[in-house]
Amino acid sequence: MQKIFFLSGSFPPNTGGEFYNYKIYEYLKKTEETSNLDIRYVNLHRLRFILKLSWIPLIGDIFASLLFAIILIRCQGFIILDHYFSYYLTLTKIINKLFHGKLILIVHHSDRYQSYKKQIQNKENPDLYQRKDNYQYWNQISFINFVNKTKERISLSCADKIITVSEYTKKEITSLDINSQLIEVLPPGLDRGKLNDLTFLNHSKNNDHYQILCVGHCIPRKGIIYLIEALPQIKQQKSNFTLHIVGKTDKDSRYYDTVKNRIEELNLQEYIHIHERVNQPTLNQLYSTADIFVLPSLQEGFGIVFLEAMYYSLPIIATDISAIPELIQHRKNGLLVPPADSESLAEAILLLIENTQLKIKMGQYGKQLVDTSYCWEQTSSKFLSVVQSLVNG
Secondary structure, eight states: OOEEEEEEEEEESSSSHHHHHHHHHEEEHTTTHHHTTTEEETTTTTTTHHHHGSSTTHHHHHHHHHHHHHGGGGGGGGEEEEEEHHHHHHHHHHHHHHOOOEEEEOOOOOTOOOOOGGGGGTTTGGGGOOOOOOOHHTTHHHHHHHHHHHHHHHHHHHHHHEEEEEEEHHHHHHHTTOGGGEEEEEEOOOOHHHHHHOOOTTTOTTTTEEEEEEESSSSSSTTHHHHHHHHHHHHHOOOOEEEEEEEEEEHHHHHHHHHHHHHHHHOGGEEEEESSSOOOHHHHHHHHHHHEEEEESSSSSOOHHHHHHHHHOOEEEEEOOOOOOOOOOOOTEEEEEEEHHHHHHHHHHHHHHHOOOHHHHHHHHHHHHTTSSSHHHHHHHHOOOOOHHHHHO
16 A cells, blocks of 8 residues: 655645645545555644744755655655645655655645736836735845746656646746646636535625625735725715625735725725634625625636635626636626726726626626536546556556
8 A cells, every 4th residue: 555645734724725635635535445545644834843944044954854854754755745835845855756756746826936026017016015925025136036946946846746726827837847748737626515505595685785705815916905996986986885805814914904004095994894714604695695706816826716706606806817817707707807907996896786687697607617617526536546647657
């Protein structure tokens, strides 16, 4: 029986990427006997004290990688790894490769080496709404950017197979001269089980008051500030609306303060409700009572929330960047607008508010789309096939 270590984040999952990993792990674990695999889950968040060693120049990276090499030696060199942690484990992967180990990388986002500053470079003061973590800061320096991309290329080259969730992310990976034959696109499925628990499904909508829903953490990449700045234009023509924002607010306190201050400056407090943490029944209620779903992201590797919105027959307004056009077809199941463009956002929202038939038509198209695709069983079985091909090979 082949032992495989599945290295990911929190268990149970907290993010979309972690949920993807969990669903794959759950399927692999369920099929252990028939597939002759022994799957072991490693919660890297619990080992973050080791990961933090990587921030010590050279010595820390070596020490952390050696510790992980010792921890993982029992798996006989077969690793499934969320690429989010690759920054810390580059040397671990090289050691694994040298000893003829097998490695599957799961890449959810490509923003480790692709800055989305280019998405908003023509906007006033774009740096205010950009990521300000240490990695992105140093990424603006050309030499450091070159070093980081080289490290990323080496890290990806260590993989025997790369699993990603969209054609967009695949294209970003191949831009680093990674062989496209190594990359398999396996999009996430829709967790219909949790969405079917519709405690509030029959909650009637108020046709005289429009509910706008945005589900995304309050971080720069989600572009929430631009949605806030679109509301005054809507308010001038339609005052009977409420914007519900659902997502964590503690992931980037600086950005959240910017959003709060902007809401106050524009005098929008009575029009916006921020739900920091909600349980599933409450989220189901918000979906089922919403009229329009809006998420003006600056970058998305996929976007599970778009599938959830379509499940509830909601028309979607999103940006025409990264992987989003793979899910949202303009004027079929939603409207696509340029990134970081509050005026275009406002125009799109007003168009759907004023055109009920278009709103209903888009919602129905999206519902039909998710009812016939994006199944976890299909994605997970394909992932298992990739694992078995490497084991047998």
